[in-house]
Every structure is written in C-alpha cells, then in structure tokens.
Amino acid sequence: MSNTLRLGHRLDHSEIYGPGLRSVFWTQGCTLACKGCWNTQYWSSRGGSEIEVSQILAELDELEGIEGITLLGGEPLQQSEASLELIRGCKERGLSVFLYTGYEPSEFDETMQTCFDLSDIAVTGRFIQELRDTTLRWRGSRNQQVHFISDAYEESVLQEQTEVECHILPNGEIRMVGYAEPELSNLLEV
Amino acid sequence: MSGVWTEKSVPMTDNECAVEALEEIGATILASNQNQIRIRINGQEWAMQRNHGRYSIRFNRRTQANSLNWMNSIGPVYEEAVQRKLRRLRTEEETAQLESERAEIQAQREAFENQRQELIEQRKQEILEKAKTLGYRVKQTEQNGQIRMVLVRTA
16 A cells, blocks of 8 residues: 655746756655755645555656656655655656655664655755745755766755746746746735 | 409518529529519519518419419418528527637636636745845746746745
C-alpha cells in the first residue's frame, strides 16, 4: 500500500526550483517555523490535502517534458516515509530529484538520510532571516547549503541569480513563485 | 342543344398544398400558378380556377359529371397536406430560431475569447515592463494554454 503525502501546493512545470523543467511539490506541515519564512501557509499539518504517492507518480507519468521533481514545503522530511517513496518512484522513472529541507544533515534520522542520499541535489538548513539573500539561486539565506549528491548535475549549473517565475493562467490570473520583490508581487494585487 | 354547365369546387387556399394533394390522388400537374392549376387525371385534362379561396372546375353536368368523382376525395387529402406543411414550417421556424440563438452564443463566445486574450496580453505586458524596469531578463514559454515567464536577474 502506498504512503500518503500531505501537499500544500504543486506546480506541474517550473524552471526555477532546480535545473531544467521540473514538477514541484510543496509539502504541507513544518514544525521548524523559521523566522521570516515565506511559506508559513505550509506550516500547519492540517492544511492542504492528502494524496497517495502512487497517484502522484501516475500523474507524473502523464506530464510531458519534465526532467525531474522538486520537493519543498513545508518540510518534506517531516513526511519522510512518503517522501522516500516518491523519491524512489521518481528515480525508477529516470526523473531527477531536487530536495529542499530545513534540517541540517547532522539532524537526519535513517529515513531522512536515505531521502537525501537518493536525491540528486539537496538544499539543507534553516532559513535565517538575518542571512536572507535574494541574489542566491535556489535558496533563501546564505547559511543554506547546496549539495550535489549524484553525478547527474555538475556544480557549474549553480550560477547565483535571482529568479522569479510568473504563470499567466488561461483565465488571465497570475501566479508568481520564487523570490519576488514587492514591485513584482504588487502586480498580483487588485 | 344547350348544355348545362355547372361548377364544382373545393376549398383550397394554398397552391402548394393543392398541388401536393392533387398529385397524391393521382393527378399530373400540367401547369400551376396562383390562379389556375391545369391537371390530367384519369385520361382527362382539367383546369381548376382559383376564386375566393376555392379551386373550381366548370363542367358539363350531363357529359362530365362522373368524370369528376376524384374531386370528392381531394378535400381530406388537401387538409393532410396543409397539416404537413404547418408541421414543416414549425420545424423550419424552430430551426431558424435555434440557428439564431447558436449564432448569438457563438458571437458571445468569440467576444469573451477576445477579452480573455486581451487580458492575458495586458498581464504579460505588465510583467514584461516591470521586469525590464527591475533589470530582469525574461524567458517566455507557452504550455497547455498557460504562459510561463521566467524572470532572471544576475547580480
């Protein structure tokens, strides 16, 4: 039987959460509660919705053009069994895995460690508001570490830059992800 | 010797239905207009004159009375033809109404689609202008009707 993952949000196609075109999953629930966290809506473990990992994998099979998935949150490793099943399923399908976690590697238990080891790239460490730096690629504060775990990607793909992604939906609505400065995010205000 | 000419008539106001009814009872239409229908039936030719909503035939009662028996049956046949025409007209009317409504819906749909495209284009321009002002490069991709704009700024 498949594990269930509680998700707060997902994006079928994105280019700013890791190399290439990726399907991105924001897990729901995080007790780390970093000060200044941009995703406080994903803290509660009661929000979002539950979905079986087998269902996610089946849906990934239908997506065209993605080279991998990105897991962020929330805290993916607070649902480590389900995250591990998803990571394994992706690897079996030839999809790369980019893992975000607020934990330091020294804090990992065995399952968390396996999630990390099976990922191709991981960003680790709490978000520290005082060290916030929006010019960093793939991370929010200077203390966070990027680990190139497998040989799927070369470290040269990490070129520091600010990235924001805007999606204009067929009905004209705008969705914005990334580290959008107020001048940009104001575009979403009515 | 003088003949006794008389007139036999049948009420038929609609030329099209009259022609249809006559054909149904076995007549061949030789000519037809709003005032007269010339037919051949049972080997004889007749001219039916239209007058005051009736088609009538003048004939010699002594020699031709029996030859006009067919006129007795035309009334109900004509009535059926009228009913058929009424049904046909109703259907045509409904079809025309439906087509008109369909055209209206299509026009509304096109107007809505144009507004949607304008809104998307306007949103895109807003983002592009703002991104340019803030020093971002923009890469744009369209997928499944959704526009993805990746804004990148190198320090």
